[in-house]
Amino acid sequence: MSVALPAADISRALTRIAHEILERNEGATQITLLGIPTRGAHLAKRLAQIIATIEKVPLSEIAVGTLDITMHRDDLRLRAPRALMPTMIPPVGIESRHVILVDDVFFSGRTIRAALDALGEMGRPKSVQLAVLVDRGHRELPIRADFVGKNLPTAHSQSVKVHLTEIDGVDEVIIEDEVSA
């Protein structure tokens, strides 16, 4: 096990992503941040906080919510059913907005595909962008991220875990060598 990203790096990465989002979308007024539960939801909240600070507006003016994609997964048949996580679309909605999907680890791309399906059923955003804390490669679908905290080249056998203080009590990204027991 090794720490690939300590707390300070996570914080710096998020701040950079926030700036990039604002730059790309010419401010925060047209964006809706949607985090993919569980950790993506917390990251979206943090991004909203950082953006509010940068823009010097109250946090309540940043549209942020969550998007659960469980019902759209393409691997439903392969595993036992999972509990649904909350989907909370902010009052401004997604119609004609720049929707920023936020997730912790970007891997096969299947989660994002499911998220795009879920979004499609809710309306028609002006654009959909993707922000991830870690991109570990091994894409299985033609999907790319717009904002990446850190590229982490990994082997397929390794696993990448994001720990956040809100859930895990600590901010860190670790790489584990999967030991087949």
Added chain:
Amino acid sequence: MTKYLLTGARLANNQQADVLISDGVIVGIGENISHPDATRASKIDVAGCKILPGLVDLHTHLREPGREDSETVHSASRAAAKGGFTAVSAMANTFPVADTAGVVEQVYRLGQSAGLVDVFPIGAVTQGIAGKALAELGAMAQSAARVRVFSDDGNCVFDPMVMRRALEYVKQFDGVIAQHAQEPTLTHGAQMNEGTISSILGLKGWPAVAEEAIIARDVLLVDHVKSRLHICHVTTAGGVEIIRWAKARGIEVTAEVTPHHLLLTDEMAKTYNPIFKVNPPLRTEADVMALREGLADGTIDIVATDHAPHPAEDKECEWQNAAFGMIGLETALSIVQKTMIDTALMTWETLAERMSTAPAKIGRYSAQGQGITLGSPAHVTVINPSQSWRVDRDLVSSRSRNTPFHGMELPGKIVATFFNGIPTVLDSRLVKAGNNG
């Protein structure tokens, strides 16, 4: 070969004794029998077994005539022999109903022609077992079948005036009315014992009082008219109590219990498997204990099977649409051993009384139930009490497979059955297909 010497076994009273059968009669009992036939007889080693008098069932549904798809007199006779019985009593609720001399004689002759057990027809009390007008009880009594037991089983003789007249009328030929005690208005549409389990399962309840009310009424009636009353398949603690009270008063009442009511409870209904649907219904643990106690102390005189075959389609359905009843001839003795002997509630000697002597006496079957005694007709059942066996519904001799004991490991394997001195079962296998088989 009509001479057999059974060696190495014990009698019901636990006496070590060989039994010599010659030309249909028991001619020797004891160790080192000196009878001249002893040397010529074929020797059957039944060491470790019990030799019991041939079992007599006072309550059997043979289904013929009318429902030969579920059972025939012949197939039931085979099942009976395999279960250690040498006599069965054919219940009257056939199609047509056995309410005339013609039908009872037909059943009687079918039994004779099968030739594996005595088949004693029971006559209906009322025409068409409809509870209204008396059937020709005298004609049935006088027929070749010599009917002495009358019952509308399946239905209760509900009208007290009809019951009174029937009890009075059968006195002229020493008959007995076997009552199916079930108050019909309290059991309309009933599915199982009424209690906590029926309430949870949402199955319409069959209150114990529906049985007990009729038992109470009828023991008072029979006391009034001084006749003979037999209560079929008692299932409740309250019923046992009423009969105990009646007997203490000297009232002429006898009663039976089925093997399944000695073992199974209404808990079984939780499976919604209609194999456990039976009339009267399986009751509670407390009732089961009271029935065992009643059978042990003689309040309940006999065990009767209420063998009730049904075709698969009548049991492979929703509980409330399924038929009532379970087969029992081939498992009866094992269940009684399990519930009464192995629990030390009863001796083998009492078992022989409850399953052979007493039922023959109630039915006035003079050639049956005479015990293992010198000069008696050789109706003999040999059981190995220490050998257990697994019930397999696919191996029953009955034409129907509706046994609630499928898969159960039961004690007591029937090794041999002799009917009139001829083996019908040897080495636990039917040896004689019967006259028309």
Added chain:
Amino acid sequence: MRHLLSIADLNRADALSILDTAVELARISDAPVKKLPTLRGKTIVNLFFEDSTRTRISFEAAAKRLSADVINFSAKGSSVSKGESLKDTAQTLQAMGADAVIIRHSASGAAQWLADSHWIGGSVINAGDGTHEHPTQALLDAFTIRKHLGSTSGDLKGLHIAIVGDILHSRVARSNVLLLSLLGAEVTLVAPPTLLPMGVQTWPVKVSYDFDSVLPHVDAVMMLRVQQERMQDLFFPTAREYSHFFGLNRDRLSLMKKSSIIMHPGPMNRGLEITAECADSARSVIVEQVANGVSVRMAVLYLLLAGAQQEQGGLLA
């Protein structure tokens, strides 16, 4: 978990996971596109041996919102009414490849019997069996109560619910008694003694014959349908007397707490167990129960049918 036959088969965590899932699915039901791809390619059969349009269309809507293919098999006018057995029907459905059978039957235990029979390989969902149970109705009732009176998550601890009327013949009551007490609510059954089952004292409930004394303390009152036919079987003397003692009317409404709600599984006998005034009052959540039924049934279908089933364990991985 493969089937939903009885509330008795659920533990507290199972029940809560169904309700929590239903909360999320209810949100989706408010979205412009109400369809989810989750059960695409699955075949669900509504096998109704008993008429119940409302339950059938509720299940049908739930299945269709999850993109399942729905086949309605009604006993009326089918081979079933010509005497075909449940076995033959089940084997036919199995041959058609049904992934789930939602069964409504007048015989208690029919759903369990079907599930235990091995005639079909798919899931069996009990949509009401005789006078036994109606688990999805209880789940939608609990969902409705939780939404109005409880926290959005968590159980029903501290709430007091009265179930009033023909408990004896009610599958809704049996399922609700089990579920509401499982979730920590205090349940009081209110009925004349003739309409209470034997052994009710062993149930996790209180029993009262006095509706008026119970009403001021309850947070929800659940009125059960009373069938006129029960009068012929002498369960109560007249409809008028029944209404007088056990019907919900204006006077009784005034005895209830301001925050309390009125429920009814439907269909209602207006004027018998509930007056129109009560049924249509602001406290009535009867219409909402119907809407919630779809979300709860979606949750059940999702949890039973999505994903590889595991023989052991709870509803969720």
